[in-house]
Amino acid sequence: MNQPLMVIFEDLHWIDEQTQEFLNLLADSIGTAKILLLVNYRPEYSHQWNSKTFYTQLRVDPLGEESAEEMLSALLGDGVEVTRLKRIIIERTEGNPFFMEETVQVLFDEGALVRDGAAVKLTRSLNTLRIPPTVQGILAARIDRLPADAKDLLQALAVIGREFRLSLIRAVVSKPDDELNRLLNDLQLAEFIYEQPAVGDTEYIFKHALTQEVSYNSVLIERRKQLHERIGAALETLYASSLDDHLAELAHHYSRANNPGKAVRYLTLAAQQALERSAVAEAQAQLQNGIEWIKMLPESPERDERGLELASTLAQVFLVTRGFSAPETRAAAERARILARKAATLPSSF
Secondary structure, three states: OOOOEEEEEOOHHHOOHHHHHHHHHHHHHOOOOOEEEEEOOOOOOOOOOOOOOOOOOOOOOOOOHHHHHHHHHHHHOOOHHHHHHHHHHHHHHOOOHHHHHHHHHHHHHOOOEEEEOOEEEEOOOHHHOOOOOOHHHHHHHHHHOOOHHHHHHHHHHHHHOOEEEHHHHHHHOOOOHHHHHHHHHHHHHOOOEEEEOOOOOOEEEEOOHHHHHHHHHOOOHHHHHHHHHHHHHHHHHHOOOOHHHHHHHHHHHHOOOOOHHHHHHHHHHHHHHHHHOOOHHHHHHHHHHHHHHHOOOOOOHHHHHHHHHHHHHHHHHHHHHOOOOOHHHHHHHHHHHHHHHHOOOOOOOO
8 A cells, every 4th residue: 555544433332343353453454554543432442452562542531621611612602691601511511522512502402592693692591591411411402302393304313323325214204305305404404413425325424323322212112113114124125136235234123123023034144144254242142132032923833943043053153152061052052953853854963
């Protein structure tokens, strides 16, 4: 590689196993390459890169008083009227930039702050301001203040995931294009979502993973299930010729849609695909989830066949991760053996 390259990965605390394996491989191979790999993560995330001579860790602390003041000046200006408000925001948020930004935004949303030309003014006394004590509370308050149609769309987007393509949104949300585009634009202006570059389709992403999480948790459970079902069906239709590229998504949505049949099917396929890619932990989680869902299916030869496939694959996973003598391996193998005998198709490996 002749030209220097910068690669950035954010929020590793939410990383999946396959991306982690890719990062490990990349970290092992860039010692002599012209590549700068930048990552960020919360303290609970751990990795094995500390021993590498070309690895440097920098602690990112909350903003200090001077930096926090500078950030709020950029958002609110330097008017005397907002000087005390800045102090309150810094104290409440403890210098967390995202929390500070969302606090300012919620005050604008509720009309406590207004712009008067280049200046920002308070419309009520500081004593009457109610600032939620957590960033989740701030986000929930902002979501609750959205118009009903914008809130419904934001919740649907949250069920789709952190990122979402316009073609999928259209398939899930039954709205005319003009109205849908208007609402998406409104959510961008309110800084809940951003549009990002994509090939062949418009793609959006939530401003922050917490924004998606709080939006998702605001959806009533029954509606959430319906949306997951609708999203799964839309994925099947949109990607009928390339379902293998979307097995994990389909497993995710159908396992949350209260659709046991499709949940078991896609969890099994996604687990087998993960196993082929050596994503063993991911495969194990999907297989165990599938075994729980299969209990919801009525007894039938088809259920036994699916159960055998799940149990035998899980036994292979445990054989790799826990060893032959582990109780989990033996339990999965015994379950597979029972189902195989029931179907009179006992595999020679058992």
